[in-house]
Amino acid sequence: MEQAARRRERVEPDDLDELGGLLTFPVEKELYYRVETEVLLGQGATGTATGAAAEQAVAAFSLPDAPFWAFGDEAGARCNLAVVRLHDDELDGAVDALRPVLDLPPAQRNRGIVVSAQRVHRALAHSPARSSLLARELREEITQYSPSAPRPPRCRADRRVLPCIRSAVTASVSTCGNSAPMTRRVCSRSTATHARPST
Structure with missing residues (x-):
């Protein structure tokens, strides 16, 4: 990841970059993917560089008018932040990060978002606060959180x-x-x- 960051610093944008498209990879998305990689590796807490990056990623994807914004990326960034906060036993902070994801309408709950929410569910199971009423209610809500389309028969x-x-x-x-x-x-x-x- 450090090597990727160094290479980005050497990139010189040209007129082709202005075309945009699916393969466009802005700095904000790089930040989101870097945080998710560290979360999957079990790293990060609110007082670490990963924690700060998780906060920055959520802030970046909280602007729907931004050209790089996508509701799936915002949801993924919020789930990552929730996991990071659970590493520090910040249950209330994890709920705050996750609430907009759980409030998404069913039509927007794609498989990727559901998988990210389930990652929070697993982190809750290992949290010191897992036996609290709030943690149990959050786990139950995530359990009932389903993708927009049913699985194939x-x-x-x-x-x-x-x-x-x-x-x-x-x-x-x-x-x-x-x-x-x-x-x-x-x-x-x-x-x-x-x-x-x-x-």
């Missing part, structure tokens, strides 16, 4: 249970000189394609 194929994506595909298939519409069910990660006549 599961189907049984070749005696194995696989995640299944059912796709109704109407095709003309010639069988014995007769052309009949068919509906195919395709299971992901399976080479088998089940075909059956549609009604």
